[in-house]
Amino acid sequence: MNEYVLKGVLLDANPPAMVTPLKGQVFNAMSFPGLDVSLYDRIGIEFGLGIMELPHRGKPVVVKIHVWNLNDRRNVMLDWRHFLKGSRFGIITWNRSSGRDLATLQTMLEDCIKACPGISIGLVLQQYDDTSWLERMATIESLQAIIERHFNARATIDEDLETMVVELVAQSIDNTRAIHVLPVRGAADLACVAAIQDPLFNYHARVSDNLLHFLKLQEIRIEGDRAILETRDHVCRIDLANASLYAAPRQCASCNDAFTKVCVVFDSQIKRGHSSRSLGFLPQDLFVLSLIFAIQNDVLPPSVSGQFPKVGPCKRQR
Numbered sequence: 473m474n475e476y477v478l479k480g481v482l483l484d485a486n487p488p489a490m491v492t493p494l495k496g497q498v499f500n501a502m503s504f505p506g507l508d509v510s511l512y513d514r515i516g517i518e519f520g521l522g523i524m525e526l527p528h529r530g531k532p533v534v535v536k537i538h539v540w541n542l543n544d545r546r547n548v549m550l551d552w553r554h555f556l557k558g559s560r561f562g563i564i565t566w567n568r569s570s571g572r573d574l575a576t577l578q579t580m581l582e583d584c585i586k587a588c589p590g591i592s593i594g595l596v597l598q599q600y601d602d603t604s605w606l607e608r609m610a611t612i613e614s615l616q617a618i619i620e621r622h623f624n625a626r627a628t629i630d631e632d633l634e635t636m637v638v639e640l641v642a643q644s645i646d647n648t649r650a651i652h653v654l655p656v657r658g659a660a661d662l663a664c665v666a667a668i669q670d671p672l673f674n675y676h677a678r679v680s681d682n683l684l685h686f687l688k689l690q691e692i693r694i695e696g697d698r699a700i701l702e703t704r705d706h707v708c709r710i711d712l713a714n715a716s717l718y719a720a721p722r723q724c725a726s727c728n729d730a731f732t733k734v735c736v737v738f739d740s741q742i743k744r745g746h747s748s749r750s751l752g753f754l755p756q757d758l759f760v761l762s763l764i765f766a767i768q769n770d771v772l773p774p775s776v777s778g779q780f781p782k783v784g785p786c787k788r789q790r
Contacts, residue, residue, distance in 0.1 A: 474533045478644055481540045481559045483552070483584075485566040485577040494598050495541075495565040497659035502637055503539040504670045522668035526642055535641055536671065556587035560644040563594040563636075574618070581622045592643055592650040593619065594636045595627075598658060619651050627651040634665045679712045683757040692764065699760070701767045705783045708767050715756045717763055719780045730786075734779045 484495045503520020518541040525534055540559070542552035556562075562584050566577055577595075584591050597615060616627040628651065630636040636652045643650035656662060684694065693700040699710040707725035709718040717734045724730035766772045 474528070474531065475536065476533060476645055477536045477538070478560045478641060479538045479540065479558050480640070481542050481556060481562045481584075483542055483562060483564045483580055485564050485580050487576060490567065492565075492567050492598070493659040494567060494596065494656075494662075497662045498563060498565055498596055498633065499539065499541050500664075501633055501662050502665045502668055503537070504668075521671045523671045524638070524641055524667055524669070526638070526645070526667075528642070528645055533645065535645065537641065537668065553583050553587065556584060559584075559588050559591055561592040561594065561640040561650075562588075563596060563640075565596045566598070568597065568599045574614075577615075578618060578622070581619065585622060590647070590649060592640050592652075593623065594630075594640050594650075594652040594654065595619065596633070596636075596654045596656060596662075598656050615653060619653070623649065623651050625649055625651050627653050630654045633662050634667055637665050638667050679715070679757050679760055683760065684712070686761075687764075699764065701764060703767060703770065706780055710760055710763055712760065715759050715763075717776075721781055721783045721786070724786050730781070732779070732781045734776060 482495060482499055484492075486492060499518075499520060503522050505520060520539045520541070522537040522539065523534065524537060525532055527533070540555060542555055564577070564580060581593070584593065595615060616629075619627045628639070630639070630652050631654075633654060636654050639652060640650050687694060687699060694712075697711060697713045699712060701708045701710070702722070705722060706719045707722055709720075709731060710716070711718070718731040719734055720727070720730040720732065766776075
């Protein structure tokens with residue numbers, strides 16, 4: 473099965489002083505938490521993760537999506553335009569409040585094209601409930617004209633967010649540009665995109681008794697719900713309840729506060745398998761086994777081992 477990784481961006485074309493729930497609802501509907509919440513304000517960007525399984529040229533493919541939530545003004549020193557690079561698709565939210573908003577939308581489209589010439593665009597448009605049907609259609613037609621003028625392509629009107637996202641992702645894989653417009657009456661109309669799955673759904677359950685028995689045969693130390701492994705410089709704890717990895721310098725291993733959570737994303741996380749309670753290991757079992765093997769054989773990739781705390785004299789008060 474072929475695998476793809478796509479970066480998408482979420483932008484808001486409303487004036488800075490105009491805060492609406494539309495963008496937040498779109499982000500929640502199509503992504504799962506990415507970075508730890510405590511890091512959001514430090515970098516000024518929030519991003520979510522998702523996995524999609526789509527047919528592509530007659531074969532199923534797995535797409536890992538990174539949705540970057542930009543221009544939220546969490547840190548005024550950062551310019552969201554710097555983070556557009558590498559985006560394959562962008563979703564722009566816009567509330568129709570006055571004609572002045574169109575200038576912001578056009579500028580945003582120009583920024584997207586400049587940073588990513590082949591980017592696909594989806595526009596989520598919200599209009600006031602008291603807007604007449606003729607006014608709604610006139611707004612949609614004018615927006616279609618603006619988008620088509622910038623992209624030289626016909627804009628498609630979608631009926632729901634899931635259709636828009638699936639089409640944007642599918643056409644990004646084909647390296648063809650897609651332009652979509654989704655009119656909505658309010659943020660509450662945006663349902664969750666069921667096609668996007670949690671990338672960590674296999675690892676939310678405790679490991680099986682089969683794996684616990686196997687670890688004991690391998691003489692791996694088990695303390696409660698933790699597997700304990702030691703390297704030359706570090707002590708590693710693997711939480712068997714949720715397959716998470718923690719590491720601490722050897723000289724600080726007796727202090728619980730010294731353990732740092734290490735982010736590990738293996739390709740096996742997006743592959744489905746079959747197992748049962750009586751035969752074979754569960755997906756989270758295989759994940760934990762791969763962690764144990766990598767730690768014991770010193771083959772952790774630098775992207776993982778680089779997150780381990782630095783080894784040095786212990787500075788904590790005892």
